[in-house]
Amino acid sequence: MRYEAAAWLEQTEAAEQRASDLVALATRARERPADMTSAEQSEVPALLDVKVTTTGAVTETRVGLVYSMAEWFKQNERLLPDELSDEA
Numbered sequence: 484m485r486y487e488a489a490a491w492l493e494q495t496e497a498a499e500q501r502a503s504d505l506v507a508l509a510t511r512a513r514e515r516p517a518d519m520t521s522a523e524q525s526e527v528p529a530l531l532d533v534k535v536t537t538t539g540a541v542t543e544t545r546v547g548l549v550y551s552m553a554e555w556f557k558q559n560e561r562l563l564p565d566e567l568s569d570e571a
Contacts (some may be wrong), residue, residue: 505530 508530511519527533556562 501530 493529504526508526511523512527
């Protein structure tokens, strides 16, 4: 019984920590998501326990086809940054 109580307490504390982390992350994301670092952004799916399931065929990429992010910026009437990266 003592072991079960200790395990339950550990699970409860872990759940409380996850909830606290989610609240902090949601608050930060609501205030200014663009100010979040890449590390903070990568925490979001983990905290939300996101699972991705492929439901159809995966299309093959075309070798040699270059996708231009510049075109997306033009189509969406956005200013084009000098350099694009994962942090942009």
